Amino acid sequence: MTDSNKTLDEILNLAAAQFKVPREKLTPDDDFFKTLGIDSLQALDLLTRLEHHFNVELPDYELQGVSDFRTLAGRIQARL
């Protein structure tokens, strides 16, 4: 598994666990707002969990407009 794919896989695992969604129901190109059904406060919660998990700092504006797991993984990968 490439680093990018590993990052993507870890995000999907984390999101599934945090929002209690079966992991097999999440795919890389899903709109995570729709799939996870999260609001703005939960989006912040997810952002914080991702920062802790990957030990990175993710400025909010870098994620503005990002709604699918694959793009999110790319943004995180760029800071690892």
Place this chain on the structure above:
Amino acid sequence: MKNQFKGETLSWELRDGVIELALHRDPCNEIGSQTLAELEKFASALDDLQSTAHALILYSTLKTGFCAGADLRELYHGAQGIGKEAAAHGVREFLERIHKVLNAIDSSPLTTIAALNGVTFGGGFELALVCDLIIADKMARFCFPELRLGLIPGFGGIPRLKRDLGNAVVRDLLLTGRSFNATKAQQVGLVSQVVGEGESLRAARGTATQLGKFDRSTAIAAKKFIKPIPYEELRQEIDLFCELFAQPAVEAGLKKFVESTDAQPYLP
């Protein structure tokens, strides 16, 4: 003396020398007129309470966070149809009142602790900044999103953050409007302890117990020596906020926020 109070938006209790002020207004303790009125009630009671207490803990009972800041929906709807002058007058009056409350907590002889979780944005961040110590759980998140509305923080945020941190960090938060987590906040010197999720109140209580072991008059003298209140800058902040509030961009910004369904409504 009123050792206990249970209001609609907050409650307090004095026990074993520690006052605990709990915020509990859904969805995330937005500070509107009711919260302000109850904070004023607390500030009035503080004179009596602090004669038999040594510490004050501020915390939220809500999982969403400590406080998401000013109630912008109330501000927006309250300003509709009353004319610009009346709206500006109302805003200035609100700011004068909240500053009086926050100055009272800031200058209290008690050692004060903010026990934070989750969203600590805008006015919520400013409320935390009046405290002597900030203990944050790892999910706490800090932000000054006011520029998106065409405003600056209005509850004393800039002078108090500048009191505690380097100007570069203040500019980063203020001018980008981005948020950062508790670990980063500790790295820059804002947060004294980062604890596990849901553990900030427990840690604050432990710290408050420790504080009670010191001689009170010495602790009071130490706090007074090390923690000046930037009254002049706080006054300037109110004036600048009111000046900016009069600009058309603010109404448009408030409208956009109130009607927003964005995942990041705090960004422009």
